[in-house]
Every structure is written in C-alpha cells, then in structure tokens.
Amino acid sequence: MRNIKKKNENSLINHFIRILKKESLKKKINKKRLSLVLTGGSSPKNLYRKLSECKIDWSNIDLFWGDERFVSRRSKNSNFRLAHDLFLKKNKIPKKNIFPIQTDKININNSALRYKKNIKKYFQNKKINFDIFLLGMGNDGHVVSIFPNSEELKQKFISKSVYRKDFKRITLGLNIINNSKKIFLWLSNKEKTRIYKKYAYQGKGIPVNNLNKKKLYCFSIN
Numbered sequence: 001m002r003n004i005k006k007k008n009e010n011s012l013i014n015h016f017i018r019i020l021k022k023e024s025l026k027k028k029i030n031k032k033r034l035s036l037v038l039t040g041g042s043s044p045k046n047l048y049r050k051l052s053e054c055k056i057d058w059s060n061i062d063l064f065w066g067d068e069r070f071v072s073r074r075s076k077n078s079n080f081r082l083a084h085d086l087f088l089k090k091n092k093i094p095k096k097n098i099f100p101i102q103t104d105k106i107n108i109n110n111s112a113l114r115y116k117k118n119i120k121k122y123f124q125n126k127k128i129n130f131d132i133f134l135l136g137m138g139n140d141g142h143v144v145s146i147f148p149n150s151e152e153l154k155q156k157f158i159s160k161s162v163y164r165k166d167f168k169r170i171t172l173g174l175n176i177i178n179n180s181k182k183i184f185l186w187l188s189n190k191e192k193t194r195i196y197k198k199y200a201y202q203g204k205g206i207p208v209n210n211l212n213k214k215k216l217y218c219f220s221i222n
Contacts, residue, residue, distance in 0.1 A: 001213040005222050009188050012219050013050045016184070021056060023131060023182075028060050035122070035130045037064045037172070037180070039144075040079030043136040043188045048086035058093045062122070066135065066177070067144035068101040070108050070161075070168035077167065078103070101159075101170050108161045112170045116158040128158065133180035137192060141199045141206035143185075145171035149205045178212035185211065187220040196220070 006012040020036070027034045038044070063083075071077050073084075080100045088098065099122070101115050119128060135143050145162045146152045152162060157173040177183060185208070187193045196218070199206045 001216045001218060004217055004219045006219075007222055009046055009221065010050075012188065012221065013047050016047065016186075016219065017050065017054055017056070020061075020132070024057065024061055027131075028057070033060045033062055034132070035062050035064065037066050037130050037133040038079070038083050039066055039134045039136040039186060040068070040082055041136045041138070043186050043192065044134070045082070045086065046188070047186070048083055052087035052090040056091070058091055058097060061093075062097050062099065063088075063093070064099045064119070064130065065101050066133065067169055067171040068103060070103050070111070070170060072104055073100070103170075108168050108170065112159045112161045115170060119158055128176055128179055130176075130180040132182050132184060133177050134184045134186060135177070135211075136186050137196060137208050139195055141195070141202075141208045143174075143207045143211070144177070145169040146174055146207045148207060150207075153205070153207055153210065174207065174210055178210075178215070180215060183211055183216045185216060185218045187218065190221045193220040 004012070004015060006015060024034050065079055068079050069077050073080050075081065099118055102111050106114070137143055140148055142148060152160070152171065153174065155173065156175040158176055159170055159172050162169040162171050187196055196208065199208060202209065204210055
C-alpha cells in the first residue's frame, strides 16, 4: 500500500490530477486507452469540480462507475448525474468514452446484466483490469455498494443488483476492484482518514479492509 498524505484536499486533488495526466500520456504514447472507474457520494465533489477546470486530454480516457443507485439519471441521488453535472458536460467528453450504468427504462437485474456485458465487451472478453479504480469509503467502511458483512463481500461477480433500505443499487464486485492496476482510495478529509484508521484492525467483515494492498494508493489528509 502506498500512502499519499497531504495537508489539505486541494493538494490531494492536484496530486491525483498529475497522476491521471501522466498515466493518460503513457497510454497515448503507446496508442492505448486508459480506463478510469469513478466513485459517487460526496467525497469526490471537489475533485470533480477541479477536473472541470483542468486541461486534460480526455480523448483516450474511458469512464466507468463502480456502483450506481437505481434511480433516474436526472435524480440528485444519481452517481452519474454527480459526475455529469460537475465535470463531464463541462469538458465535452465524447459520449463513446462514457460507460454509465443504465437505470432508465430497464429493470434492475437487466441493468446489471447489461453493464456486465458492456464491461466484458470493452475488455474483449479477456481479463477485466481497469487502469484506475477510484473509491470513496462510507462511514461504515463500505466501498462501492458492498457493505459490511454482506453476501457481496464474499462473492465474485462483475456486476449485480443490491437491495438496501435506502436504494436499490448496482455494484461491481470486490474481485473486479482488486483486479485493477491501481486502486485509489479517496479519503478527502481528516474525519474519513480517522475512520479508515479505526477500521484497519476490525477484520475482513469491513469491505475497505479487503482491498488489494499491493495495488492500493491511499489518498488522505494529514
């Protein structure tokens, strides 16, 4: 695990953007594409706002989502809408580079199946290994829509539906996260960092403790 510690969120964001630009340029030189999985929730809001202002060549960057609430894309609770409103529409990223989880005019199980098919097609039915998987962490230690002591924590899958009291959801699997080349855990304030440290000794029932440490980059505030 690599710890990337900064004094404030802005420094953390700038460091992330430098990495993204560097990784994208390396891919472009080799005539390859970079796959970036986005996170939802409140943690990445300032990061996404900054991405809307930066000069980044998005032409060879493909965007996916680690999970989605099964709500309309127009809903304030949509992870897609969060990214779309804060930076996607402002950067005029080509639609062919954006792979959202479909939630409109489809049932939840078909949506999960379709996302699975889209991901397999993208990787040409070979090993699924995203270049960068950006993760937030809930205050209960959950990542994407994999919650503490849930059945999803022990299962291997590409994408599946999850039923919670607050929202129905679709999530990628922990195995897919851990197959990624780089996993970026985004702890954007001191409270998130404190919570992460608290959970570090509480075992495998906490999803964030099941991340592949060899590939994990922990972005946190000192």
